[in-house]
Amino acid sequence: MPHTLLLAEPRGFCAGVVRAIDVLDDVLNREVPPIYAFHEIVHNSHVVEGFKARGAVFVDSIEEVPEGSRIIFSAHGVAPEIIRQANQRKLRVIDATCPLVTKVHLEARKAAKDGFDVLLVGHEGHDEVLGTKGEAPERTTVVDAPSDVSELRDTGREKFVVTQTTLSVDDTASTIDAIRDRFPDAEVRNDICYATTNRQAAVREIAQQADLVIVVGSPNSSNSVRLREVAASMGTVAYRVDGFGEINPNWYEGVEIVGLTAGASVPDSLLDPIITDLRKRGVTKIKPVIVAEETIEFRPPDQSS
Ligand code: SF4
Numbered sequence: 001m002p003h004t005l006l007l008a009e010p011r012g013f014c015a016g017v018v019r020a021i022d023v024l025d026d027v028l029n030r031e032v033p034p035i036y037a038f039h040e041i042v043h044n045s046h047v048v049e050g051f052k053a054r055g056a057v058f059v060d061s062i063e064e065v066p067e068g069s070r071i072i073f074s075a076h077g078v079a080p081e082i083i084r085q086a087n088q089r090k091l092r093v094i095d096a097t098c099p100l101v102t103k104v105h106l107e108a109r110k111a112a113k114d115g116f117d118v119l120l121v122g123h124e125g126h127d128e129v130l131g132t133k134g135e136a137p138e139r140t141t142v143v144d145a146p147s148d149v150s151e152l153r154d155t156g157r158e159k160f161v162v163t164q165t166t167l168s169v170d171d172t173a174s175t176i177d178a179i180r181d182r183f184p185d186a187e188v189r190n191d192i193c194y195a196t197t198n199r200q201a202a203v204r205e206i207a208q209q210a211d212l213v214i215v216v217g218s219p220n221s222s223n224s225v226r227l228r229e230v231a232a233s234m235g236t237v238a239y240r241v242d243g244f245g246e247i248n249p250n251w252y253e254g255v256e257i258v259g260l261t262a263g264a265s266v267p268d269s270l271l272d273p274i275i276t277d278l279r280k281r282g283v284t285k286i287k288p289v290i291v292a293e294e295t296i297e298f299r300p301p302d303q304s305s
Contacts, residue, residue, distance in 0.1 A: 034057045108162050111136075117141065149178040150182070160187045163191045194296065218263075
């Protein structure tokens, strides 16, 4: 049974998630519910359920929100069309889009205005991708994998590449290489954020030393899903769980060293029962594996509306 636990650092909440959660928390403390949020405020079922219990209502369309209501835009960002619809309904908007996502929107918008085709490397249908694509839908094509590149229509226009912020660092490099092979003059911005990069570097480090890696994160959390993939790509058995309840104790059979991490939308408290349980199973050594120190904080969004 396991005797050592490696804790990846950094893990869990990033600055963009903290900012979005703090905003919704503040609003629920000072205003009368329901408080609407467009899409899940962050992709974590525990965080979302906690807010629902306090009167937050998560919607996927602006039509669901009564005129004049308070609405928070999630950390993943929204398309300009959503902002237009919200204004039309006179909604009181607080935009909690992560500033690093906003940066990608601005790059895509400017590139389209300057006459480029925008190639958005990311996962079709993800909230962030829907928002970024919405900056210039007629000029933007989502590229999910290197195999998509050969199917891109050549319009004769120059290409400008942006990426989703929460992708696999390695897979994205392969996709960008494939784009450069086909369009050598493409301008490329790799927008994978610091939090995604650091968490993947940390999980890679623990996966090198552990017999088993557990990643805590919801199934719709892109960066959590990527963390499990990165650990598995090192040849280590890796599972993603939404919380302690999803852990199968059989996973620990024959395992001496367990690695533990969490996606950027996961509160550290979700790791506590897992750590307590591992102690009961005989873990005596708990070692942080630190690959980076994060000091980034974002200023709160404008709340004057
Ligand atoms: Fe912002 Fe990165 Fe966190 Fe997404 S994962 S909210 S882009 S810091």
